[in-house]
Structures are given as structure tokens and as C-alpha cells.
Amino acid sequence: MQISRTSRSISFALVFSLLAMFLTGCSETPSTQKETEKQTAPIKIGMLISMTADTPFFITLMDGAKKEAQRLGVEVVAEYAADDPALQSRQIQKMMDDKVSAIFINPVDASIVPAIEEANKAGVPVFTFDRGAAGGEIVSHIASDNVTGGEMAGIYMTQALNGKGMIVELEGTENSSAAVERGKGFNRAMSKATEIEIIARESADFNQAKGKVVFASMLADHPQIDGVFAHNDDMILGALAAAREAGREKDIVFVGFDAVEDAVKALQAGDLAATVAQQPAEIGRISIQSAAKHLKGESLPNFIPVDLALITR
Numbered sequence: 001m002q003i004s005r006t007s008r009s010i011s012f013a014l015v016f017s018l019l020a021m022f023l024t025g026c027s028e029t030p031s032t033q034k035e036t037e038k039q040t041a042p043i044k045i046g047m048l049i050s051m052t053a054d055t056p057f058f059i060t061l062m063d064g065a066k067k068e069a070q071r072l073g074v075e076v077v078a079e080y081a082a083d084d085p086a087l088q089s090r091q092i093q094k095m096m097d098d099k100v101s102a103i104f105i106n107p108v109d110a111s112i113v114p115a116i117e118e119a120n121k122a123g124v125p126v127f128t129f130d131r132g133a134a135g136g137e138i139v140s141h142i143a144s145d146n147v148t149g150g151e152m153a154g155i156y157m158t159q160a161l162n163g164k165g166m167i168v169e170l171e172g173t174e175n176s177s178a179a180v181e182r183g184k185g186f187n188r189a190m191s192k193a194t195e196i197e198i199i200a201r202e203s204a205d206f207n208q209a210k211g212k213v214v215f216a217s218m219l220a221d222h223p224q225i226d227g228v229f230a231h232n233d234d235m236i237l238g239a240l241a242a243a244r245e246a247g248r249e250k251d252i253v254f255v256g257f258d259a260v261e262d263a264v265k266a267l268q269a270g271d272l273a274a275t276v277a278q279q280p281a282e283i284g285r286i287s288i289q290s291a292a293k294h295l296k297g298e299s300l301p302n303f304i305p306v307d308l309a310l311i312t313r
Helices: 002-040 056-072 085-097 110-121 146-160 177-190 208-221 233-246 261-268 280-295
Strands: 044-049 075-080 102-105 126-129 141-144 165-171 196-203 227-230 253-258 274-277 303-306 309-312
Touching: 044 056, 044 085, 044 280, 056 075, 056 233, 056 280, 075 085, 085 102, 085 110, 102 110, 102 280, 110 126, 126 280, 141 146, 141 280, 146 177, 146 227, 146 253, 146 274, 146 309, 165 177, 165 208, 165 233, 177 196, 196 208, 208 227, 208 233, 227 233, 233 253, 233 261, 253 261, 261 274, 261 309, 280 303
Parallel strands: 044 075, 044 102, 102 126, 126 141, 141 303, 165 196, 165 227, 227 253, 253 274
Antiparallel strands: 274 309
């Protein structure tokens, strides 16, 4: 009987112990499962681009981003605003609705700030690339130093014209950081060239067709133009086309920015004098890499610069 009671006692203790372990396990399962899901959930990075999917600079940039994403095992989704700031704001909301892990924005213009602030409130990390934002909380900005690039173009223009002449400037989208910064650097350099006069400035929205139209108008208004600097290669290629049609391409020094494939071909052909080379594929690669680091808890600098180089014929 003593042995029997002891057996029953041991059996009851074992049952209660197993029951306690089971209940404890049940109470921890949702939390553990949630944490596991959090750790294994795929990283999805949204990239919002100011222009269109067929813009050469952004084709190369997205190629770099996609290759790095594949290497790291993360997903990249892209939206293109076609220079429509209202559309880009809606795209930010769509990215938030789609539960992306981080958002990269190449802003159309300064009006994007309220949408960035909404993403901040939702706790979605926001980065900018190529173009900066005028407000909101930004983890990091990945870009070339556009001010330095504009200054490089200005110094080259001064040298190409031997310090004398009349020039025009084709500006990018008004209030976009790239246009503001490239213009700032270029005009800083030109302010030191006392015998060079900037006789006209006008925005062509970083667009090749608009660049052609705007420069054609400048050619009609100004019988002498010795040089033209455009804030990107699309506009300088448009200007070059307009000059060809007017029969004046041999009289003008053409300087662009970006070193896209068609601009490099124009350099090799002797039509374009110089372009400031960005590294769009590197901007894309570093963007994805930076997002992955941030989402792992690593700290990042506010600005991550990508090197520039001046390419001449």
C-alpha cells in the first residue's frame, strides 16, 4: 500500500508538471510565433522615382538596386511618378499600405514633405536618393555631391571658353534638390569667370524633348551662344539636337551631367564636350545595402556620398 500511494503521488506530480509545461508552452506560442515571423518576414523595399521607367539614368540605377537586392535576398518594388508630385504622394501611401520595410524617395519636388511625414508617423523608415527632401525625418540621403558636380562643370566651361563668352543654363525641375544644387555649384564657378556672361536660364524639367524646345527658343533669341550647361544629359542631348537643326552645333560648347550611355556616345563622336559622371548603379546598390543595414539595427550617416568624375572628349 505504501508503494501504491507513492506511485499515485508520483503520477499526480508528473501529470501536474506536464500540464503546467503544456499550458506555459501554449501561452508562449503566439509571442514566439510572432517573433519568429518578424525575424523571417522578407524585407521589401519600395523605391519611388521622380521620372519615368524609360529614363536612362534610373534604368541604370534600378539595375544596380535589383542586383544588390538579389544578392541580399530582399525584394524591391518601384513606382515612377513621371514628374507628378501628387502622384508621388499617393505612391508613398500605396507603399505604406503594402507594408514595405523601408521607402526610398527620389522626390519630384519639395511638396513631398507631408507624405514623408505621414510615413514617419507610421514608423516606416524613409531614405532619399539622388535628390534630397526639404523636410521630414530621413534616415540617410544617398547621392552624388551635386554642388561639387555643378562646380566641376563650371570650371570646365571656363577653361573650354578660355574665360570669355556668352552661355546659357538649362535648369532641371524647379525646386528639385538636384537642380538647385547643380545650379548652385555651376554658378559658384561662373561667378569667378568675370568675362563670361550667363545670358539666359530656363527650366526644361530634366526632359530631353523639353530641352530641345527650350534651347531652340534660346537659339532664336540669341545670335551668339558660346556654351550651354544642362543639369542633366537628357536636356543637353535635346539642346544638341536643336543646335544641329539650326546649324549651330559647331559653334557651341555643350556640357551635361550624369554620363548616361547616349551622352558618352556623343562625347566619343565629338559632339558633347563634357559631362559630369555620376554612378547611378552604385547609388542603387548602396541604397539597398543601406536599407538592409538599417533594418538590422546598424547606424548610418545622414549623407552617404557617391563619387563623381568629369568626362571630357
